[in-house]
Amino acid sequence: MAGGLVAFLLVYLCALASAEQNPLFLTQNPVLSPHVDAFISDVLAEWNTPGGVSVAVVKKHSDGTWTAETKGYGNASMDGRQMTEDSLFCIASNSKLFNIIATGLLISNESLSRRVSWDTKIASIVPEWELKDPIASSQSTITDIMSHRTGLPRHDLMYGRTDNVTSIVGFKSALLGRRAENVHQLNRLKHLEPSAEFRDIYQYNNNMYMLLSYLPEILLPHKPPFARYVKEHIFEPLGLTSTTYSVDVARASGNLAQGMARDGVNKTENLFGKGTPRAMRHPNWFLAGGEDGNYKSGAGGVISSAKDAATWLQALLDGGINPVTNDSVIPPDVIEKVATGKTVQVGFALYPELSPMVYGGAQFRYTYRGHGMYCHGGSTTGFMTQVSRFPSDKLGIAVFSNDDDYGGMLHEIIKWYLVDTALGLPPIDWNSRMKSEVTRQYWALARDSHPRPSNPRPPSVSFEALSGPYENPGYGTVDFCFIFKNKSTSDLPSPCDDSWTTLPGAIDTSVPTLLAKWDKAWSTHIMLTHFDENLFNVSTLESRHTINGTQPFWTAEVHEGTIVTAEFSFHQEENQRLISGFGLTGGIWGAGAEAGTRKGGTAQDRAEVWFHKV
Template sequence: MGPLLLLALLPLICASQLPFQRPSEGTLIPSGIDAYIASQLAHWNSSGLAVAVVRKDESGWNTEFASYGKAQAGGAPVTPDTVFAIASDSKLFLAMGVGLLIKNESLAAERGEKLRWDTKIASLLPEWGLMDEEMQNGVTIQDMLSHRTGMPRHDYSGFARHGGVSEMISTLRFLRPSAALREQYQYNNLMYETLSHLQPTLLNQSFESYIASHLFAPLGMNASTYSVAEAEARGTLAHGFHWSMKDALAGRNGTLTATVPYFQRPGEERVWAGAAGILSSARDLSVWVAMLLNDGRHPTTNATVVPADVVEHVALGASVSLNKAEYPETSPKVYGCGQNRFSYRGHEIVEHGGSNPGFKTIVSRLPHENIGIIVLSNDDDGVRVFEPVKFRILDALLGLEPIDWAQRYVDSIAKGIRDNQAVTPRPAPSVPSTTPFAAMEGAFAHPAYGTFSPCYASASPSPACTATLAHPVARAILAASSPNDVPTLIAPFKRTFATHLRLAHFAGNVFNASVVWSNADVRRAEGHKEAGDVLVGLDNRFVVEWVPSGGENGADGWAFGSDFWGKDGEVRALEGTGETGAEVWFGRV
């Protein structure tokens, strides 16, 4: 079975030509990499992978492609033109778009002053506001691009708002910061979403059309789009694959399942565009990376697409994203604008990764060696495949003895599972809560996160909760909960990365919360059958406390903590109880 499986996964090698490349001689992607990648896909039962390598030498530009596995559930193979969600690899496009605004002399004349990297965002966007007034008035464009605003992720506050990005910005003032301005690197998608509102505000042009006309079109990136409807209509959009019903804490690997349709539906992607909205192919991204290596000039015509000083600026480290090396061969990392910068075995790398549901990507370049490597995966756990592949190709191109990165990831994943499973067991017998579980039902709201209404899963649910608990997703969550005799509340929670919350009682008024996502409702609405539904997030764990009379007005509520807000590094601990000590507080409505 092993040899047959490897043969099935052997690649579609595409040493095809781009407009800017000479005929390839197969010198960029080493021949031995094919069996290596096939073995990695087989080992992890991964779905598909697209690889592009770009290099400039004395003869000009060379590009090679290799494609592996399946792009879609029906078995259609991955090709260089398969479109993937590149997720946060979109951030560099936004940063370049900001740089183009800064270089826009007509805009400067109209405003009476030049836009700068250190321009305060409060002077540009009337919707802008933060909970901390000093931060609100001090945050600059550079701070937002370099993740040093003092704000943690707050990703679960994101959803498709009727008022679009403008409405999202107006809710930022209700989100708690976790550090002072410029105190700590903290990755934040909301800041990139906010910056996507500069083009509509300053130019009366949508962000998506601005990037399309200033970056996609000049580079001939014809497969690239922000539009889910457009990508689906073309038929080249890969299916992302999830490990449905996976629960690492319970030792369940789940089943590899195609996420059909795409996790965001047409129109829902607008707020997400600036942070992670691009859908693109290995072929398109190879031109993008060549432009970056060519100091902002088109690799064929040498025409300037992005001024060289903008390309240089966005790659300069402005905050420390990793303060110590992970491995002996790597260095600490600094973050510029949509890019990390670090060294690997004495060679400098500028790169960023991407993670959207069902997709994982990496876009790397070595500016001193004029090398670019792009690896796109349609497996939600694809990092464990593409990182070893990236480094194996890199070692070969640099003439270095290969390091067994595949084994390192096996070891790292095993350690992560052990660490996750080393949780404090629920006391037996458990300490009862001070409030009956049924009395914890009702509507609870946060001005940015919205409202959720938990329902106690009892043998005789309340009339208001009958439909919620009878929903197929709620039933699946409860059936997968282990042990299944733990008092549990379920709440619909439609957000970008969530559809439900599970609150499982631990002890006293403390609960273990899981943020769960399923595509069941979307699939029913679009005519898909129940077989093929995806449900993920069962092994997410956050500590949530039920606090009677814990709000400022004495209302009951739920205090979410244990990094529900998504911090990076060491940040100040919150003090107090109830609303004052919560990362996110949902008070009874």
């Protein structure tokens, strides 16, 4: 969920279309041939990935039989453990399809005393649920929530590692006391700025799928945790024996892949350099919850393998039927409903082979070279996934990567090559296209970046005065310490006194800097470096563990690829200039491409996120 390259990636992470295709176009030969094996291995080497990929290809033939191919390539871990069909990945936002299908099972459940439909208003289920836009609060339906059209942008930095669903979206009365002891800052969503009118545009939002994940607990009399409900009604009936919401279960299997990243790459010399490979020992999705799950389960908590992905794809392509037992698990109308476009994700063809894209529920829909497809991508720390299916061709493909930096590009290149091979089409050089796009975006950002003035003007108050606590009711509190020309750890004020160790190489002491710890799901620190007058450049950083005892941490910039700024504002009170707060702008709220920017005469008016001085 972060950065310009990820934003680009999301555009390519799927969709679907309605063109009818004849399954006989499918090759009858194995797709994962030695030639394809060599292609995938060459791509991994060319992109210098420290990790690998695991892939699944399923085809249904004209006689009704299936072919399922699964294989791993490259490294699953830093110690050289090889990737296999059984390697486990956090599939991130590909978890959303399990979530919305679980919602469909509830809608299809005629035994519920409290019946719901796709058009049921959320406010009728959870009266406390509220957004800042009163129209969206009162009118949002399950369909609006699933198709990302509430008007609320991502705001992914508002939730932290210790949050739960009730602390984010609020369900006190609906839960009838269950987990009431965990409720704090009930319904923080109502404090987040919208970036569009209700039902105006598509804007991807993880918080809405967190909301959907609590429906089993709200609607069913025995109040099952969401993760338990999905396990009982989807995982187990389909035979997805390795798929889980529990990282403890995944670790115990011995098949959990390590997310891998590159540290210290000089991108001006080589964008695709090796750098120092880092195993990400504690990815941010390792949250408490066990098999009961946690607040991120509905939006991105599933852990699965290519082998199970093959079974999942077969079931989706065959109307929700278990491919081994032929038992009906998911009603076909639920699968069709979530694949039916409700919002336009991109209204034009990004490449000649693609059509415009629409979004239903956790499914993009568009065409590729005249073949209709549904798909979705997933991106979280250390893992990138892509699951695609061509319903008329009865073809399904999944590609999972553990490359944190370029896994999204790798799975696109490999996905399209597998699609071309399976459909018997001349292959398109997506490898060159992806490299060109990475290069274009990197240099476009460089052109948009401006060096700090040689004689920057100081802020309206002293830098020291800008330190201290600030609060946004949706995002919480940040407590800045001021760093400038400090030469040793002992010079740094608390709570920044361990920053040399936990954020190696991140702090330039020659530039006045404000640094704060914040325990967010995607980052551990926010850093403001002075640019000019009351304007600061913003970096959201994550201190990540290494497996190197002499250097226990390394630093990653979470929103790399975007230019985010903080502007401080002041007011007069009894002839004294006081700090009002600061506003963040530059895309940190994750608004949709058509949303535009906030306008106004003050920093607070223009802010995507406003923190007031405490």
